[in-house]
Amino acid sequence: MKITFPDGNVREYPVNTTGYEIAQSISEGLARNAVGILLNDDKYDLMRPISEDANMKILTFDDEEGKDIYWHSSAHLMAEALQQLYPGIKFGIGPAIENGFYYDVDLPENVKLTAEDLPKIEAKMMELAKAASPYIREVVDWEEAMHHWRDEVKDEYKAELLEGFKGQEISFYKHGTFTDLCRGAHLPNTSLIKAVKLLSIAGAYWRGDSSRKMMTRIYGITFPKKKMLDEYLLMREEAEKRDHRKLGKDLDIYMITPIIGGGLPVWLPNGTTMRRIIEDFMRKEQVKRGYQEVITPHVGNINLYKTSGHYPYYADSQFPPMTIEDEEYMMKPMNCPHHHQIYLNKPRSYRDLPLRLFELGTVYRYEQSGELSGLTRVRGFTQDDAHIYCTVEQLKDEVKGVVDIIYYFFKTFGMADSIQTRLSFRDDSSDKYGGDIELWLKAQREITEAADELGLNYVIAPGEAAFYGPKIDFIIKDAIGRKWQLGTVQVDYVMPERFNLEYTGADNTEHRPVCIHRAPLGSMERFMAILIEHYAGNFPFWIAPVQVSVLPIGSVQHEYAEQLKTKLEAQGFRVMIDTRNEKINRKIAESEQKKIPFALIIGQKEMEAGTVSVREHTKGDIGAKTQDEIIALFTDLNENRTV
RNA sequence: GCUGAUGUAGCUCAGUUGGUAGAGCACAUCCUUGGUAAGGAUGAGGUCGCCGGUUCAAUCCCGGCCAUUAGCUCCA
Numbered sequence: 001m002k003i004t005f006p007d008g009n010v011r012e013y014p015v016n017t018t019g020y021e022i023a024q025s026i027s028e029g030l031a032r033n034a035v036g037i038l039l040n041d042d043k044y045d046l047m048r049p050i051s052e053d054a055n056m057k058i059l060t061f062d063d064e065e066g067k068d069i070y071w072h073s074s075a076h077l078m079a080e081a082l083q084q085l086y087p088g089i090k091f092g093i094g095p096a097i098e099n100g101f102y103y104d105v106d107l108p109e110n111v112k113l114t115a116e117d118l119p120k121i122e123a124k125m126m127e128l129a130k131a132a133s134p135y136i137r138e139v140v141d142w143e144e145a146m147h148h149w150r151d152e153v154k155d156e157y158k159a160e161l162l163e164g165f166k167g168q169e170i171s172f173y174k175h176g177t178f179t180d181l182c183r184g185a186h187l188p189n190t191s192l193i194k195a196v197k198l199l200s201i202a203g204a205y206w207r208g209d210s211s212r213k214m215m216t217r218i219y220g221i222t223f224p225k226k227k228m229l230d231e232y233l234l235m236r237e238e239a240e241k242r243d244h245r246k247l248g249k250d251l252d253i254y255m256i257t258p259i260i261g262g263g264l265p266v267w268l269p270n271g272t273t274m275r276r277i278i279e280d281f282m283r284k285e286q287v288k289r290g291y292q293e294v295i296t297p298h299v300g301n302i303n304l305y306k307t308s309g310h311y312p313y314y315a316d317s318q319f320p321p322m323t324i325e326d327e328e329y330m331m332k333p334m335n336c337p338h339h340h341q342i343y344l345n346k347p348r349s350y351r352d353l354p355l356r357l358f359e360l361g362t363v364y365r366y367e368q369s370g371e372l373s374g375l376t377r378v379r380g381f382t383q384d385d386a387h388i389y390c391t392v393e394q395l396k397d398e399v400k401g402v403v404d405i406i407y408y409f410f411k412t413f414g415m416a417d418s419i420q421t422r423l424s425f426r427d428d429s430s431d432k433y434g435g436d437i438e439l440w441l442k443a444q445r446e447i448t449e450a451a452d453e454l455g456l457n458y459v460i461a462p463g464e465a466a467f468y469g470p471k472i473d474f475i476i477k478d479a480i481g482r483k484w485q486l487g488t489v490q491v492d493y494v495m496p497e498r499f500n501l502e503y504t505g506a507d508n509t510e511h512r513p514v515c516i517h518r519a520p521l522g523s524m525e526r527f528m529a530i531l532i533e534h535y536a537g538n539f540p541f542w543i544a545p546v547q548v549s550v551l552p553i554g555s556v557q558h559e560y561a562e563q564l565k566t567k568l569e570a571q572g573f574r575v576m577i578d579t580r581n582e583k584i585n586r587k588i589a590e591s592e593q594k595k596i597p598f599a600l601i602i603g604q605k606e607m608e609a610g611t612v613s614v615r616e617h618t619k620g621d622i623g624a625k626t627q628d629e630i631i632a633l634f635t636d637l638n639e640n641r642t643v
Numbered sequence: 644g645c646u647g648a649u650g651u652a653g654c655u656c657a658g659u660u661g662g663u664a665g666a667g668c669a670c671a672u673c674c675u676u677g678g679u680a681a682g683g684a685u686g687a688g689g690u691c692g693c694c695g696g697u698u699c700a701a702u703c704c705c706g707g708c709c710a711u712u713a714g715c716u717c718c719a
Binding site for chain 1: 646647681
């Protein structure tokens with residue numbers, strides 16, 4: 001049979017040669033490191049014979065699919081350890097994930113598992129790994145498999161999974177004392193697993209359904225080398241230091257107190273300074289691009305949200321309505337209906353379109369208590385919101401314009417390369433969507449065309465659409481690897497209908513505009529969280545709450561230092577001065593800890609020469625400069641929004 | 644909302660057979676006037692998350708609540 005390799009090379013092998021033997025024929029080292037193969041793009045066991053011509057790629061731990069096989073096999077290994085330690089345990093699903101694997105298990109009634117038990121399980125796993133048990137694939141017919149799980153093992157979870165595999169080929173994988181219902185592929189044997197760390201233990205609903213049983217989920221990760229595990233754990237530790245909840249506190253950016261309310265962040269002076277700088281930047285850019293700023297109240301009559309459909313749809317995640325003099329009002333959970341009223345404030349002509357209204361609009365949503373998290377998930381937040389009302393013909397260009405400004409913003413903050421783009425479409429099996437299906441399909445088509453014409457690299461996510469229209473979402477990961485949606489663009493044919501928005505066309509008849517909802521950063525809160533983590537608190541000069549610290553060495557230089565501070569402030573820079581009776585080393589240390597971009601050190605020499613000694617944060621001493629030179633440097637940094 | 648963990652000074656954390664608490668940093672005062680990451684001394688600072696129970700006695704044991712947190716579910 002002919003085997004074609006990724007580089008196009010074709011080699012001839014006898015029928016029923018295994019991937020392992022093929023790897024051996026290339027090099028012993030490759031065979032030793034191989035974890036599996038890709039056979040015609042499908043994952044395939046290394047030790048499973050190949051019977052016909054195929055394309056193949058040998059996978060090692062360095063390949064994404066290789067990690068998948070490796071970690072999936074590790075989940076089986078953990079299951080074997082758990083089964084030996086806790087007889088009677090039942091198993092749900094145990095897949096590989098982006099970093100490691102997990103297994104959902106149902107423990108026997110008398111067993112309670114806590115984090116303290118994890119080392120014991122790890123030790124058992126290592127013991128079992130050393131046994132070098134081969135992973136053996138076995139094909140069984142469906143009835144036999146059902147008999148095994150339902151009647152012999154009595155694992156109702158596996159039986160339920162099997163229920164869904166009727167008519168498909170059923171395979172078991174066995175290694176050591178453990179057998180699993182599994183499609184594969186797996187490692188040749190357990191000895192390739194050299195280092196293990198079980199990371200956490202948590203609850204997870206069976207099949208992701210909150211009405212069903214809560215299983216115990218154990219997360220872990222394994223590596224083929226001990227050193228790789230150490231590096232991974234060190235990386236996690238470093239990531240935790242960037243966590244915005246820690247830095248937000250250390251750098252006095254925001255606070256949250258239950259006395260005000262959970263999920264209701266309070267912006268401290270440093271955070272407020274940063275927010276205003278970013279908001280001003282965005283405001284100017286949007287005005288430049290033809291947006292008009294508006295301000296609407298934080299409260300609105302409930303009828304607005306009844307008309308839009310948001311009130312019934314999201315009733316349980318809104319602050320409840322308040323009744324005053326027979327009228328019901330709500331904290332606004334979104335800005336759209338307010339902006340629609342602005343549209344309706346006077347008759348609109350096609351000459352007015354596109355009408356682009358933007359607002360830094362603060363909205364309130366009663367998120368579930370278990371969801372709250374620092375600034376990333378809160379109950380009161382400010383959207384950098386806008387609604388664009390345009391004609392059907394203008395739609396695609398407007399969508400493209402929005403995507404352009406979104407990328408412009410993310411580029412400015414150095415984050416464009418970290419952004420993932422997702423087209424969030426409807427899932428036709430659900431009936432949660434409003435509006436005419438034809439308009440939906442049209443909107444989805446137009447979004448796709450716009451994305452393609454812009455050359456966006458996207459994934460399509462069915463079922464992720466808003467109830468009124470499809471979206472383009474911009475997703476980013478935080479310091480500890482959680483994904484968050486930042487920007488969004490949504491095409492909406494439904495709300496213009498519900499609010500009866502119209503414009504007079506060139507033909508002197510009334511037409512329905514289409515509405516684009518968009519928020520480039522999403523919310524200021526979440527964006528600030530990501531920004532803090534992105535820069536690890538080492539903000540670029542133009543954003544830093546305090547840009548410069550002036551550090552006189554002795555009291556003799558205080559007057560000169562104060563004059564310099566005044567001069568810099570007159571130029572608009574944010575400056576602090578440290579005239580405490582402390583040694584210069586101490587003042588420098590604290591300036592560095594506060595992550596202030598520049599420290600200007602002034603001693604006798606500088607005062608006499610009319611210069612300053614400049615120290616750049618994280619870089620160190622960059623030498624003496626005249627006052628004019630530093631003003632020129634700072635001005636340049638501010639204007640170019642760099643460093 | 645669900646499952647688990649956690650809650651002690653402004654911050655980071657100690658505090659076991661239950662006898663009303665301690666460190667470092669920060670803060671205040673004094674001494675030190677110094678050259679690129681933390682000088683010294685003294686002092687002040689606590690409803691041990693809140694409420695209830697057991698006990699002669701609770702930071703510690705038990706129950707409830709609140710908050711934070713790891714996940715799950717949800718996310719206009």
